[in-house]
Amino acid sequence: MKTPYSDAFVFFGASGNLAYEKIFPALQALARRGRLEIPVIGVARSDWTTDEFRAHARNSIKEHGGVDEDAFAKLSARLLYLRGDYKEDSTYEQLREALKDAKQPLHYLAITPSMFETVTHGLARSGCGKNARIIVEKPFGRDLATAQELNHTLRQYFPEDAILRIDHYLGKEPVENLLYFRFANSFLEPIWRHDHVANIQITMAEKFGLRGRGAFYEEVGAIRDVVQNHMLQVLTLLTMETPADAGMVAMNHEKLMVLNAMRPLAASDVARGQFRGYRGEVGVSPDSHVETFAALRLFIDNPRWEGVPFYIRAGKALPVTCTEVTIQLKRPTHPIFDAHHSGQANYLRFRLSPDVFITLGARTKLPGEGMHGTATQLIACHSSQENMMPYERLIGDALRGDNSLFTHGDMVEAAWRVVDPVLSDTALQEYQAGTWGPPSAAQVLTNSDQWHDPVLEDGPCETD
Ligand code: BG6
Numbered sequence: 001m002k003t004p005y006s007d008a009f010v011f012f013g014a015s016g017n018l019a020y021e022k023i024f025p026a027l028q029a030l031a032r033r034g035r036l037e038i039p040v041i042g043v044a045r046s047d048w049t050t051d052e053f054r055a056h057a058r059n060s061i062k063e064h065g066g067v068d069e070d071a072f073a074k075l076s077a078r079l080l081y082l083r084g085d086y087k088e089d090s091t092y093e094q095l096r097e098a099l100k101d102a103k104q105p106l107h108y109l110a111i112t113p114s115m116f117e118t119v120t121h122g123l124a125r126s127g128c129g130k131n132a133r134i135i136v137e138k139p140f141g142r143d144l145a146t147a148q149e150l151n152h153t154l155r156q157y158f159p160e161d162a163i164l165r166i167d168h169y170l171g172k173e174p175v176e177n178l179l180y181f182r183f184a185n186s187f188l189e190p191i192w193r194h195d196h197v198a199n200i201q202i203t204m205a206e207k208f209g210l211r212g213r214g215a216f217y218e219e220v221g222a223i224r225d226v227v228q229n230h231m232l233q234v235l236t237l238l239t240m241e242t243p244a245d246a247g248m249v250a251m252n253h254e255k256l257m258v259l260n261a262m263r264p265l266a267a268s269d270v271a272r273g274q275f276r277g278y279r280g281e282v283g284v285s286p287d288s289h290v291e292t293f294a295a296l297r298l299f300i301d302n303p304r305w306e307g308v309p310f311y312i313r314a315g316k317a318l319p320v321t322c323t324e325v326t327i328q329l330k331r332p333t334h335p336i337f338d339a340h341h342s343g344q345a346n347y348l349r350f351r352l353s354p355d356v357f358i359t360l361g362a363r364t365k366l367p368g369e370g371m372h373g374t375a376t377q378l379i380a381c382h383s384s385q386e387n388m389m390p391y392e393r394l395i396g397d398a399l400r401g402d403n404s405l406f407t408h409g410d411m412v413e414a415a416w417r418v419v420d421p422v423l424s425d426t427a428l429q430e431y432q433a434g435t436w437g438p439p440s441a442a443q444v445l446t447n448s449d450q451w452h453d454p455v456l457e458d459g460p461c462e463t464d
Pocket of ligand 1: 168206225226353
């Protein structure tokens, strides 16, 4: 059955950082494509008029992508601002009035996670939630127990297919390409398993610090902010079995199976770090124990991945901003050439940002009389420009009622189950901003494995 297009878009947290950086630019892009012919209502606590709200939207878009006058005029004409406290019934009563005849609104909770349940109840009590869809930002809960509670609350008022748990990584073109590349090429399947793969590592490095998000970050930390969601989603795409087809049901089934096979982390699998200076940031407690860096080792207990370590590393204030996946392949079982070389033999590398490329690391012979070789790379580049921003893509899908790129509640819980044991009491080490995290990051590696540090200057694609 075709799902109806939403007839109003409401976003809570309209004066917040996420709205400023991502939502307004996505809304302008949707307006440009003629896909936002509906009222757009922003709700927040700031004491603004609708005109001030429009000016705020304009500033946001100017800073994040640039104003397209025609598209902005269309968006601006549809914008309405509603000032309110999320705890007050009057806020939802005002919203009910502002929604006028809208029958299938889309509500976006771009707010601090601790307010999700309050707003969900408010929407339900006031009738604003009737026939509506709801987008919930990550992190979805603080741990397994709160995620279960939140799922329970949401499911009391909304059917599962109307609950859209957003993880913007799933709306990224290079992440979709990872999935496509894996299952559209027959040469990968025979080597995509423990007999050939030595380890898989994912690095999500960010050179910047908090960019004004201290209060938000203090509530989450690196594991809740990006590991439980973005990183485990990428790992899931890399490790799931082949789905029966490309439909959402088959995909979600395989994703859930592999998430369920991930072994819950133990304290010894994780290194947590905090960059020096973090405690002096606005919104951060002077004795904060929140991690701004996490490195971890994971195992998947199924026949394909038996014994293969998966390493994930994510952090702020690192040397570069870059997200990369490396599939390190084993050395030949019977090497007749260069048996003792110390370099990497074969690997497959996906750089997901800032530029996009796939590299196959191989060895070739050095010219000369001896049979000696050197490391070389076979590279495929993609354009560094994503033609659709992830938030534009995902809000557009949500308006149409297409939930295939959103996360199912069971998957969110399965991912929490993996990280839950290490959310609180593992040791924290300081690191100097601009380095690859604390020394303890090396301790999560097994065998003689090493982290591969992305080096942007060496990237084979030209960046802007
Ligand atoms: C967000 C995190 O989900 O993802 C941020 O809250 C992080 O801390 C951001 O910086 C990274 O996303 P992107 O698309 O810029 O790589």
